[in-house]
């Protein structure tokens with residue numbers, strides 16, 4: 609890419625900060641490093657509320673992007689998703705429509721938007737793969753978010769068929785890493801447990817993990833995900849989404865997660881599982897076969913090492929982290 613401006617919406621969040629980190633720290637000119645002629649711009653909602661078409665237009669006018677990695681979204685935990693279904697549906701539809709339409713009208717050469725494995729049907733055969741997104745209704749709990757995100761795939765196909773636009777999407781599994789949201793109420797499992805363990809250590813109270821610890825999940829380190837986005841931007845030119853995930857053989861249990869946090873935090877106190885609390889689905893594996901065949905292989909960071917780095921980041925940045 610010569611003389612390109614890559615605009616990363618949601619550039620201050622977990623995934624956006626990771627892309628910035630990789631672009632700034634990988635050797636310049638390498639597969640994932642900054643290439644000559646590239647200008648990367650990372651924006652937050654402070655630079656423009658993407659729910660608003662006029663603010664979106666002004667943002668694009670200011671930076672004149674040639675490429676867009678579109679991460680901005682209203683994201684939240686189960687409780688928020690259930691309580692504010694219409695807000696999750698409407699805000700995300702507006703954000704996505706404004707970003708895609710403005711990209712189209714300003715001649716952006718390529719857009720990668722971010723979906724999530726939460727958008728897959730509730731009743732579906734496993735492992736998940738890219739062909740199964742629209743095969744049934746999503747789970748009731750994230751009905752609004754999932755429908756809005758699924759529409760991005762529909763829009764991408766329509767923009768391609770009607771105008772030949774190069775718009776595509778990525779589907780990450782559970783992401784974790786520095787700059788995550790460590791809020792105890794609204795966060796995902798890893799940042800939530802890191803914060804809980806930190807407080808247990810600080811207050812001399814037990815570290816209690818909800819459920820049996822047996823469910824399995826695929827977690828991707830945000831720095832790995834960042835590299836996969838950079839690969840997709842530079843080397844993948846098809847409208848079909850790509851699942852960005854570790855392999856099905858790299859699932860880890862919630863107990864393994866909690867054990868790794870206890871170790872990384874050097875927590876010596878009482879550590880238990882509250883088995884009266886619900887576990888959620890036992891596993892919902894996604895296949896990364898398509899990704900690996902397209903990329904020609906990729907070495908993911910070992911889970912324990914990535915978790916250790918995340919805990920270290922949290923401890924060093926506690927005062928400024930989203931808690």
Ligand code: NDP
Nearest residue numbers: 618619620621622623652653657658679680681722724783
């Ligand atoms: P974060 O919550 O960490 O960051 C969200 C980003 O979106 C922030 O930069 C935020 O800006 C921006 N944003 C939110 N609302 C608006 C708005 N109205 N206008 C402009 N910008 C806005 O999210 P993640 O990094 O975790 O998620 C990035 C993408 O990855 C999302 O599309 C999400 O759906 C997807 N995803 C995330 C997963 C995960 O486990 N975290 C899993 C699968 C997919 P500000 O800080 O100013 O509010």
